Amino acid sequence: MQALPNEKVGWGWTVARLPLLILVISVLLPYYWMAIGSFKTVPELVQQPPTFIVENPTLQNFHDPGFKEGENRPGHWAGVMQRQTDGKGFLHYYANSLVITLFVTALSLLAASLVAFVLTKRPFPGSRFLFYMLLASMMVPWEVTIIPNFIMVTDLGWIDSYKALMVPGLAKAFVVFYFRQMMLSIPNDLIDAATMDGAGTFRIWWSVVLPLTRPGLAAIGIPVAIAEWNNFLWPLLVINDSAHMTLPLMLGKLAGNLTYDPQSAGVLMAASMAVSLPAIAAFLVFQKQFIDGLTTGALKG
Amino acid sequence: MSTAPTRPSSDSTERPTSGTPRDSRLLVFLRKHGANILLISPFLALFAVFSIWPVFRSAYLSFTDYHATEAPVWIGLDNYVELFADERFYRALGNTVTYMLVVSLLAVVLGLVLALSFGTQKRWHQWIRIAFFLPSVAGGVGVISVWKWLANSEPYGLFNTIRSWFGLDPVRFLGDPAWAQPLLIALAVWTVMGYNLVIFVAGMRSIPGDLYEAAALDGASPVQRFFHITLPQLRPTLLYVLITGMIGSFQVFYEPYILFGTVDAIGGPLDSALMLVTYLFDHGFHQLNLGYASAVAWVLTTILFALTMINMRLGRANEGA
Numbered sequence: 001m002q003a004l005p006n007e008k009v010g011w012g013w014t015v016a017r018l019p020l021l022i023l024v025i026s027v028l029l030p031y032y033w034m035a036i037g038s039f040k041t042v043p044e045l046v047q048q049p050p051t052f053i054v055e056n057p058t059l060q061n062f063h064d065p066g067f068k069e070g071e072n073r074p075g076h077w078a079g080v081m082q083r084q085t086d087g088k089g090f091l092h093y094y095a096n097s098l099v100i101t102l103f104v105t106a107l108s109l110l111a112a113s114l115v116a117f118v119l120t121k122r123p124f125p126g127s128r129f130l131f132y133m134l135l136a137s138m139m140v141p142w143e144v145t146i147i148p149n150f151i152m153v154t155d156l157g158w159i160d161s162y163k164a165l166m167v168p169g170l171a172k173a174f175v176v177f178y179f180r181q182m183m184l185s186i187p188n189d190l191i192d193a194a195t196m197d198g199a200g201t202f203r204i205w206w207s208v209v210l211p212l213t214r215p216g217l218a219a220i221g222i223p224v225a226i227a228e229w230n231n232f233l234w235p236l237l238v239i240n241d242s243a244h245m246t247l248p249l250m251l252g253k254l255a256g257n258l259t260y261d262p263q264s265a266g267v268l269m270a271a272s273m274a275v276s277l278p279a280i281a282a283f284l285v286f287q288k289q290f291i292d293g294l295t296t297g298a299l300k301g
Numbered sequence: 302m303s304t305a306p307t308r309p310s311s312d313s314t315e316r317p318t319s320g321t322p323r324d325s326r327l328l329v330f331l332r333k334h335g336a337n338i339l340l341i342s343p344f345l346a347l348f349a350v351f352s353i354w355p356v357f358r359s360a361y362l363s364f365t366d367y368h369a370t371e372a373p374v375w376i377g378l379d380n381y382v383e384l385f386a387d388e389r390f391y392r393a394l395g396n397t398v399t400y401m402l403v404v405s406l407l408a409v410v411l412g413l414v415l416a417l418s419f420g421t422q423k424r425w426h427q428w429i430r431i432a433f434f435l436p437s438v439a440g441g442v443g444v445i446s447v448w449k450w451l452a453n454s455e456p457y458g459l460f461n462t463i464r465s466w467f468g469l470d471p472v473r474f475l476g477d478p479a480w481a482q483p484l485l486i487a488l489a490v491w492t493v494m495g496y497n498l499v500i501f502v503a504g505m506r507s508i509p510g511d512l513y514e515a516a517a518l519d520g521a522s523p524v525q526r527f528f529h530i531t532l533p534q535l536r537p538t539l540l541y542v543l544i545t546g547m548i549g550s551f552q553v554f555y556e557p558y559i560l561f562g563t564v565d566a567i568g569g570p571l572d573s574a575l576m577l578v579t580y581l582f583d584h585g586f587h588q589l590n591l592g593y594a595s596a597v598a599w600v601l602t603t604i605l606f607a608l609t610m611i612n613m614r615l616g617r618a619n620e621g622a
Contacts, residue, residue: 017418023411027433027495033459034447048457049465111344118341124334130345137352141552141605143581143598147362147591148355151369171347201337230441232555237586248442255446255559259475265450272443279439287431294437295500 034276037269038062042077045266061270077263080270083250085242090250090271097229097247100165105225108172109217116179117205121191131180134173150237164238165246169228175220178296182216183209222286222293226279247275363595373592380596390597392572393580397551400482400576404489405546409539411490412497417527420502430502433495440492445559448488449475452560475560478573485574488556493549497542504538505531540616547612548605554578577601 037045039057059079060066066076081090119127149168158164186209194204210217232248239245254268283290363380365373384390415433419426436444451459452474461471474480508531516526532539553576561569567583568575581601585594 020415020418023415023494024429024432027435027491029459030444030447030451030491031435031439033451034444037447037450046455046457048455049462050457050459115341115344118337122334122337124337125330133353134348137348137356139606140352140356141548141598141602143552143578143601144359144595145352145355147585147595147598148358149351150586151358151591152350152355154369167347168351171344171352173348173352202340226438232442233582251442251446252559255442255449256562258446258449262453262455265453268446268450272446275441275443276439280435283435283438284431290438291434291499294434294496295503 031276031280034269034272037265038273040266040269042263042266046262061266062274077267080267080274083254083267088242088245090274092243093245093247093250094274096162096244100162100246101225101228104166104169104228105221108170108224109175109221111170112172112175113179113210113213113217114202114205116176116183117209118201119176120180120183121186121188121209122201134176137173138177146234146237153238159238160241160244162244165235165244168234169231172224175224178220179213179216182213186212218289219293219296222290223296226294229279247271251275359595359598362592363599365592367590367592367595369589369591376592380593381600383593384596384600389568389572389575390580393568393575393577396482396573396575397553397577400485400489400553401547401550403486404493404550405543407486407490408493408497408546409543411494412501412542415494415498416501416505419498420505430495430499433498435495436492437496442555442559444492445488445556448484449560452484476570478569478571481557481561481569481574484560485553485556488560489550489553493546497546500538500542501535504535508534536616540612544609544612547608551605551608552578552601554582558582 036052036054038061039054039059040051041056041058041060044051044055060077061079063079063081064077067078067082068076069078069082083089118124119131153159153164153168156163158167190208191204194208199207230248231246232252235246235249236252239249251268251271254264254271257264258268362373364375364377366376366379367373419429419433453459453461454471454473454476455461456465456471458471458474460474464471472480474484512530512534513526516530521529557569557574557576557579558567561567561574562579567579567587577597578601581594581597584590584597
């Protein structure tokens, strides 16, 4: 089972591996089914047996030119782009998700990096206690904080606002912890030299520490961004209106429709495609960064 | 942010030479650390408001009757008493524990098998690993929605089509209590096995090669080498994957919510897919019984904590052996 690199592996072992290729297919199959489903017409979606290669590819699930709001035309369907409430549609939700993801990722990373820098290189009485508080907070599961935070956001009058989506997630303790580990390896001499040159804390952080920890920004930024892009439960609690809706919320709604309306599958697949495709594309381009980022902690701890 | 002071300055106070008796300790402290603390104070404020304070508030709420409309009323341990008497809670606990154990064991075993099979630097092995890793990157609600479509109860649903190839009758995957748990487990294993694969490959690569060479010289077979070198050397990685996997699957929410969640049946058919977090969600945000839901959150936290402790103890005990 554990062969050496230069060791001949018997053909038996190669054959034994074949069933695993079925697993490979099964991993990709949902993505394939999603991709072809999004281009199928309604009759083809519910055809039996289903087609594995699209016979009549259509863009109806994304945008159906024959669809008219408020008119019932047989065979025509509101595509993903046409599913609108209060004039806000898919592109609006897309922009919401994108802006929130970028904003929260960028700001939470910068803030955490600055905090990690002060804690490691500019300690003050109480900074050790603060660090332990950060560590302790990482052991509290989110189920504990979500109820008081929901009450807090309600009391602040932030329901149905971008603030509710962005602000509570900005102070991320685990990112501070991650950067702290990185900064411990920055030599103090470097910081001292910059201090001698008259640079203050913020200046040193911005022009010395931040560039030095750039690989770390990418590594931790990817999982933070993915989690933010997929965030579903919190928006579900604090957003009820269409103006602030995000993509996962819209998907959740469409998936809810599927329960009693199997014919909406094409639209759901189209929406899933539009949401997954950017992540898949980014992953294929930056494979190494994604894998390093998402497995961070597994091999160092 | 860029306007923050760049050096410890004390504009508001005069600047006595250090060590002057007039210097109060506070002033010295502020001069030395004030600007630094000011820099991180926005983070600290948010951290205190959204991460620390909620812990205390949640603990308090768990001892109250609170429905969001009127002020919380202290009821002592009533929530916990009610919780431990609720049959539905045990249902959720049982489902969650089964789910957690099966998912984390299957995902670890499959991850190991895959790592042994596709762990080399060969180009096609790398591509296979990338394929398996895909759900970790492009997962979430989108892909769970796709699974909901795959598991469609009609004969044209993909899973039912595959069943028909083997001569099996279509099944109502989302409506039959017997199928809820297997479906959720399959989805979770599908999501996480590639992640485990990648971690195990990295872990195996860090095992010194001479260990294997020495063992091979002594005539150890590949199977022996796996059990006597790879597995023991991989123990920390295995333990990490197992603990994080268990903690993650214990808190499962999105999958049952998207697959089964409607307001009237959040637990799926006959509560067969009711998990602890969906149970919490049901009480907290459907029935707005926020005190009770807080108690659920603390019970869940206690179980998670105990789980982590047991795992770590086990890991340490094994190390000594």
